[in-house]
Amino acid sequence: MAPSHLSIDLNSDLGESFGAWTLGDDEAIMPSVSSASIACGFHAGDPTVIRRTLGLAKRHGVAVGAHPSYPDLAGFGRRDMALAPEEVTDVVMYQVAVLAGMAAAEGLRLRHVKPHGALYNRAARDESTAAAIARAVALIDRDLALFGLAGSMLLDAGRREGLRVASEAFADRGYEPDGRLRARHLPGALVTDADQVVARVMGLLEDRSIAAVDGSRLRLDADTICVHGDTPGAAELARALRAGLEARGVRIAPPHGK
Amino acid sequence: MAPSHLSIDLNSDLGESFGAWTLGDDEAIMPSVSSASIACGFHAGDPTVIRRTLGLAKRHGVAVGAHPSYPDLAGFGRRDMALAPEEVTDVVMYQVAVLAGMAAAEGLRLRHVKPHGALYNRAARDESTAAAIARAVALIDRDLALFGLAGSMLLDAGRREGLRVASEAFADRGYEPDGRLRARHLPGALVTDADQVVARVMGLLEDRSIAAVDGSRLRLDADTICVHGDTPGAAELARALRAGLEARGVRIAPPHGK
Amino acid sequence: MAPSHLSIDLNSDLGESFGAWTLGDDEAIMPSVSSASIACGFHAGDPTVIRRTLGLAKRHGVAVGAHPSYPDLAGFGRRDMALAPEEVTDVVMYQVAVLAGMAAAEGLRLRHVKPHGALYNRAARDESTAAAIARAVALIDRDLALFGLAGSMLLDAGRREGLRVASEAFADRGYEPDGRLRARHLPGALVTDADQVVARVMGLLEDRSIAAVDGSRLRLDADTICVHGDTPGAAELARALRAGLEARGVRIAPPHGK
């Protein structure tokens, strides 16, 4: 049985609707997570969607974060863009400022920043982008936590800025033996069975490791588990994951306490 | 001679460049004003321009404000748009949050909000738009001052929200006897002679009135004078206006003290 | 039984997805209509969505048109905007040119233009906007038909430019006795029963009239019937409407022949 001190954050990327377009089922996902990373208007989200998502998070007692992106609405922030590091700092500052100010207006305190899509991926492996993001976060508020891929340069950059960081793992995604996420078109890329996902998170909590697609054990620190909100069955998987973890004595909470 | 307690704010709309495009000569105008209303990215301005403009204001000890607009980059915020009042509140909150957060990162405190272009004009005469803006400002920070056209519904709405307000007058524009600004294509629409502009501001300070185009005196409260930054000769006029006022013992300062 | 020469166009607004966001079920609607009005990127649609929608229309032998809008992605083109008439002409030319060129690349000839949302509504009652749109269409291609609300100024403007026009009616919407569409929040605003919709179209074809919400008969010319694509049950209603009309001997075809 899991010791009672086991605790993990479940985070989801929310508020990714825009204008007349809806994406994901935020109402269904929100009750299952402890942290919400909210789009800031650069890849998704608009002022009205942001306010609505903050209100929803507040109702469910979910910690809120900013989910900044490259400025690419048409590409949903998934296309890598060659911004200069200073531009990265500026666009991240802008987006974090929006969420911090609008959260405060809702009576909430912004808790974390998690870069989105192509910016997240580049920040994992490109030191200057990672440093530019960490600097932006520190300039806006040194109390913000920085979420990044477990083992990524973004976490190193955050630590160097004196920020608290949270290592993110993907319990419903297959890992290669070298730690990369398995490409989505390959077999084993997705884990859709809730029991298996629960077991994988328990492994992360108890052994700080996860099974790679070849069966080997991969060492992996995880402070927060990404829960996808935009795929069919996402809400059910999230509910089952939370229930399964709580049944094993795990507390679901933001990474650095309330 | 003017009594030493005379004081007026000179404000200018700045940070209205975007990406590769430059508008106005902020470096030349900034030293002459006491308040800068900075574009937030919806009609002009981008994250890099905003940071640069904040830095420039800081260097010159100029009070900073947000200059929110309808979302209309292609139209520079000059085209009226039929947003619902709730949408107005949301887009203004978003823009004020950006400036408040980025100003704080620069070590500055955001001091005021002045709506831009078509939003400013509609807020002068449309009660629900005025109320929506005032509400947005109050939700972000009740210490922010709200700048609006002298005698406008926006100022009434600000007062109802408990905000400090500042009445804006245009010393280099002609006024009709009924208080409206004279249309730009008519004779007398623009006052370009610096001495005359100084004299008009002195009239506002000493008599709370200004000469209309027909020679009649128009009663007008003015807490802040708009200094245009994007016309040829704007910087020279601003410098002459400030020097002329200071020579008459007028203190140039933000409307509600430092 | 209806005489065999009865013919009507069924049109739907399609291609209104954008980037990662999907709107409507174009695959399900396309087989039921004879004309598709395709979003051009200003309120919805992007280059990839446009190509996909053109390909889908081609597969189903559906006539294609451009569906230009005010430039307002965040508001889905539903918010009225005060563009100068010359700006209206320019933005409509731009959008029609896109669709004409991309349709030709697909081996299709663009057949019509139907303004979207707030632009459609303003063009119904504002003569200068109507004229600006008609002029744009004529400048791009005098063979394009102009679709507008039955009885609207847009159709008059189109006729004055020498364009063929098509009067649009809404068989699934209630009409006030004065010819306006009944506001959506009032009872009788929507007709969701397929048999009733079929009967209303037959009335338009045989008597050139439709029942208003108070039971009176309203005279209404209709060359094309709008089939909504973005509401639940839309595809089923479209299928039933087409089948019902064809069962009554009505030919479903674009307004001015192939």
Add this chain to the structure above:
Amino acid sequence: MAPSHLSIDLNSDLGESFGAWTLGDDEAIMPSVSSASIACGFHAGDPTVIRRTLGLAKRHGVAVGAHPSYPDLAGFGRRDMALAPEEVTDVVMYQVAVLAGMAAAEGLRLRHVKPHGALYNRAARDESTAAAIARAVALIDRDLALFGLAGSMLLDAGRREGLRVASEAFADRGYEPDGRLRARHLPGALVTDADQVVARVMGLLEDRSIAAVDGSRLRLDADTICVHGDTPGAAELARALRAGLEARGVRIAPPHGK
């Protein structure tokens, strides 16, 4: 003396203003060039600017082309973006369709396509991007010429599609011995003396070569010379270049005849 059959195209990137912002002095440059590559709204340009620029080109008898870009208004199309090849084809088709249709409305025939900024640079060295652009151009109109960097993959891709191509050289930029343009921050990157620029173009015409920064001769085919429009002194340099070439018997004309 140069034989009378010598002919070269002078092209400039024009129509790069946007909304309230002006860039470059198109009125001053247009009389000096034989081809204008006109921004399409993705990195610069808007419907009104496009029409105005087409009208200006018509007045001066200048051949018009489309100047498509990555969708990046904030970055002026200068930031590399990781679009899939199909996305590149779609965005280029969209932009070329706009210019082709709006040019035809002006009574002009679109003559060429020259990619802009980061898209131009990537197309020079990345085969799949080059092929995607060439395919887009061919899909819109096989009679369009494709302009690309001399020696680039874009020209190869154009030839493979059966398009006429034009090799572009930069007479006012220094070349490295290996054919790359000298980086702007290094000495010798810019050639600002008009006589020297004329001499360099004459070398391209008579010897198909240009002097590299180390003095070695570099073999370079050139069908069109880029004339910059957005730098101080650009218009004067353009005038002097055209006058100098014409004085040496060179005909200034689009690359593939009228």
